[in-house]
Amino acid sequence: MRTMMSGGRIPKRLVKQRPHENNQPVAPELARKLIIEHRGWNGMRVDGHLNLSGASQLYNLPENLTCESLDISDCVNLTNLPKGLHVTRWIELAGSGITSLGKGHGFVLRFRGVRVTDRIAFESDALSGQDILNVENIELRRVLIERLGYEKFVQQVGGLIRHRDKDVGGERQLVYIPFEDDEALMILKVICPSTGHTHVLRVPPYMQTCHQAAAWIAGFDNPDDYSPLIEA
Numbered sequence: 001m002r003t004m005m006s007g008g009r010i011p012k013r014l015v016k017q018r019p020h021e022n023n024q025p026v027a028p029e030l031a032r033k034l035i036i037e038h039r040g041w042n043g044m045r046v047d048g049h050l051n052l053s054g055a056s057q058l059y060n061l062p063e064n065l066t067c068e069s070l071d072i073s074d075c076v077n078l079t080n081l082p083k084g085l086h087v088t089r090w091i092e093l094a095g096s097g098i099t100s101l102g103k104g105h106g107f108v109l110r111f112r113g114v115r116v117t118d119r120i121a122f123e124s125d126a127l128s129g130q131d132i133l134n135v136e137n138i139e140l141r142r143v144l145i146e147r148l149g150y151e152k153f154v155q156q157v158g159g160l161i162r163h164r165d166k167d168v169g170g171e172r173q174l175v176y177i178p179f180e181d182d183e184a185l186m187i188l189k190v191i192c193p194s195t196g197h198t199h200v201l202r203v204p205p206y207m208q209t210c211h212q213a214a215a216w217i218a219g220f221d222n223p224d225d226y227s228p229l230i231e232a
Contacts, residue, residue, distance in 0.1 A: 028067075035061065052078075053092070061085070072096045073112075093121055111147070114139045124148055129156030138182045150187055151200035153177075159187075163209045169193040172210040174203075188213040 025047035026034070034040045036055050046067035052058060053073040064084035072078055074095035081091075081098065090108040100122050101107065109121050119126065120140075124147035132148065135141040145153050159175040166172065169191035177185040184205040191198050203213040215226035 031067075040065070072098070090115070111143050112139075114143045116140070116143060120144065120147060129153045133157060136181075141179075141182070145185065150185075150202055151198075153185075154187060154189075154200060159185075162186075162207075165210045167193075167210075167214075169196075172214070174207060174210050174213055176205065186213075188217065190214070 023043070023045065025045045028046055028048045028050055031040070031044065031046040031050055032052060032055075035044075035050075035052060036058060040062040042063040044062045044065050046065070048067070049069045049071070050065075050067040051071045052061075052075055053071045055072075055075050056077060058072075058075050059077050060080070061078070061082045063082045064086070065082055066086040068087070069089040069091070070085075070087050071092040073092050076095065076097050079097040079099070081101065087107060090110050092110045092113070094111045101118065109116050109118065111121060120143065127144060127148050129148065129152070132141055132144045132153065135144060154175060154177070157177060159177045161173055161175055163174040164171060167190070170193075171191070173189040175187050175189060179185070186203050186205045186207055188201045188203050188207075188210060189198055190201070190210075201213075201217055203216055207213040207216065209223070211226070212223045215223040218226055218228070220226040
């Protein structure tokens with residue numbers, strides 16, 4: 001049918017072509033575009049910082065890629081770094097699919113802008129809440145809490161209940177953990193009425209009630225405007 005309608009000629013489908021591959025450095029913005037579109041080439045050199053953050057469709061990077069620094073935060077489907085990767089400064093890993101690197105890899109690793117060790121980046125299960133409480137560096141402590149998980153952290157160190165009430169799922173609790181040198185960690189504990197699972201959700205430290213916290217999570221600045229049939 002397509003042949004008849006085109007007079008015997010089938011139109012060619014347009015396919016994006018890779019730009020001419022060479023050893024000249026590529027601008028960071030162009031490099032991001034090419035790599036996300038899977039048009040990067042092995043041996044690509046990026047002139048500066050390569051920001052690939054949030055590229056959930058990215059599954060691999062070109063081999064022998066060179067750049068000054070590399071941000072692969074929230075690249076959830078990127079599970080391996082390429083062979084021959086050369087990064088002169090650091091790699092931002094937070095939220096990526098990278099779960100381990102070989103011993104002696106030589107990369108400087110960062111998580112949410114904070115320099116971390118391999119143990120912090122990849123072995124969060126080995127951390128304990130008490131270990132984290134003893135960390136003096138505020139930024140590093142925040143990273144460690146995120147790596148351990150808010151639910152596990154609260155389970156291990158406890159907390160003070162600011163408010164409690166009930167919704168369809170059961171009892172809700174507004175719990176906070178104070179720090180002498182940082183703002184308090186405030187979380188809302190709710191029970192899903194469908195599964196019975198307890199969810200621990202971080203909220204701003206100025207929250208006073210469970211309803212106010214639930215409204216904030218739902219995107220309401222004014223708690224009076226938030227009146228769901230089911231809160232979970």
